[in-house]
Amino acid sequence: MKYITNKDEISLEYDTAVTLGKFDGIHIGHQLLIREILEGTKQGLKPVVFTFSFIEKIRKDHVEGNLLTEEEKRNFLEDLGVQVMITYPLDDEMRHMQPEAFVEQILCKKLRAKKVVVGSDFAFGYQRKGDVILLEKLSGVYGYELVVLDKVAMEDQVVSSTIIRQELLEGHMEKVNSLLGRCYSIEGTVVHGNQIGRKLLSMPTANIYPSFEKLLPPNGVYVTTIETKFGKYEGITNIGYKPTIGGETRPGVETYLFDFDGDLYGQVIKVNFYTFERGEYKYDSLEELKEQMFRDKDFGKKYFEMNR
Ligand SMILES: Cc1cc2nc3c(=O)[nH]c(=O)nc-3n(C[C@H](O)[C@H](O)[C@H](O)COP(=O)(O)O)c2cc1C
Ligand SMILES: Nc1ncnc2c1ncn2[C@@H]1O[C@H](COP(=O)(O)OP(=O)(O)OP(=O)(O)O)[C@@H](O)[C@H]1O
Incomplete structure (x- = not known):
């Protein structure tokens, strides 16, 4: 798996199927998105996970940490068959990027996305103004296929990294394990x-x-x-x-x-x-x-x- 952390190195030379987000834990919801980008290989698209580095926000005391370390996430994605993982620095330039510019410059130009896979509540770009409606609109302009997956729920609760972190801090391991799928x-x-x-x-x-x-x-x-x-x-x-x-x-x-x-x-x-x-x-x-x-x-x- 190619692992890219330098934003000057994200220009890819092949067409891709991309999913985006933080992916902390790679829980059962995230796994569905990843399965969908792996399907892209049938159309000759390389599966890419685009995520951000939030390192500066983490209080390094095991309490506001992550379910997966960067290294664990990388190994896990590689084992699943993902071919490219990008951890993009969430710097001022990225924080202020308009969602339309992100789609044009990063997703389509640099990553050559021909298939984009997100959950129904995915938000991106400056002030999180970009959403699936915008992604749908721009798919016609840039010629990518958009796949929006419903959020996976368990016992009427939408699965999210936030909920899993809360359950973990309570020591509810059975619950954590069922939401992670491992x-x-x-x-x-x-x-x-x-x-x-x-x-x-x-x-x-x-x-x-x-x-x-x-x-x-x-x-x-x-x-x-x-x-x-x-x-x-x-x-x-x-x-x-x-x-x-x-x-x-x-x-x-x-x-x-x-x-x-x-x-x-x-x-x-x-x-x-x-x-x-x-x-x-x-x-x-x-x-x-x-x-x-x-x-x-x-x-x-x-x-x-x-x-x-
Ligand atoms: C199953 C298990 C339960 C333990 N429970 C406690 C505990 O309640 N309180 C505590 O002070 N240490 C606990 N310990 C840690 C022991 O103090 C530790 O195993 C022992 O000091 C040996 O440490 P060492 O590997 O540095 O020699 C526990 C360790 C194990 C494996
Ligand atoms: N339960 C789920 N089912 C399907 N897709 C999901 C689910 N949870 C998140 N996603 C999608 O996975 C991608 C990554 O999302 P993200 O890492 O923000 O996950 P999250 O679990 O919602 O995290 P957080 O709790 O920190 O908001 C997004 O496209 C998001 O919509």
């Missing part, structure tokens, strides 16, 4: 902890520190699966600051993998979240923490027995 996941490189898990708690853990732009569910314990280069394992994961031990300055994601006995240090793992079990708690002693962690392990094992 498990919420966090990726990172396994780093060394302070070895208390293996030596004193009889529970070795793989520690990762997610990127700051990544939105995290509430601190606490979750049932998870973990993708590693050795395969996929079931496990139990704590998100937080380990208050019983102390000394942590940023939240970590710490996982005990069931039935695994190998070395993960330095490797990238992906942790998939299924359900929230309990909040993180400051115990009076390591012994109490250890007893609770073994109850957490039983909880996780039972969850998979019942949900396999």
Whole structure:
């Protein structure tokens, strides 16, 4: 997949099927739009996702972050079969661009869009004045096919990244997963902890520190699966600051993998979240923490027995 972040490099040399938006999470609604641009390949059009960089707006504290980091979004779109991803800088020039100019100069001239796919509420251009009516009108002028998809809803609620972010911050993982059409996941490189898990708690853990732009569910314990280069394992994961031990300055994601006995240090793992079990708690002693962690392990094992 071609990945373009420099606005001087967006002139494409082939005809394209383009969808536009923020695409945070790439939820079940976004996936429909992407499927539609992939259909464009049958007419010889390359599928393109055009999105903006909002980096400057993100408070880097896991609370106003995104469901997907830029890297995750890129990998995900590539896996889906998208051939070009453009992350366009949302600078002053772009912010003030009239919607008609955007369609003419960017969409038609630079991206050579012959098919444009958007949701029915798509808005773009200065003051979000451009909409599907304008796109329809201009399709006759510039000769592209416009496909407008109805917004996907689930249980009478329109699916949106905003709703998924809210549900995630509440720890409603089942809801988040059904709106995403897959498990919420966090990726990172396994780093060394302070070895208390293996030596004193009889529970070795793989520690990762997610990127700051990544939105995290509430601190606490979750049932998870973990993708590693050795395969996929079931496990139990704590998100937080380990208050019983102390000394942590940023939240970590710490996982005990069931039935695994190998070395993960330095490797990238992906942790998939299924359900929230309990909040993180400051115990009076390591012994109490250890007893609770073994109850957490039983909880996780039972969850998979019942949900396999
Ligand atoms: C399932 C699970 C539950 C945990 N729950 C808590 C908790 O409630 N409070 C806490 O302070 N630490 C909790 N932890 C973190 C432990 O304190 C941590 O695993 C231990 O300190 C070992 O850390 P280390 O890998 O740096 O050696 C939990 C860890 C796991 C895997
Ligand atoms: N539920 C949905 N069904 C179909 N298309 C959707 C849905 N949600 C968004 N879209 C479309 O996907 C494109 C990208 O939209 P955008 O990234 O703004 O999604 P969003 O989920 O509505 O985000 P936000 O909640 O931040 O507004 C737009 O064309 C939008 O209309």
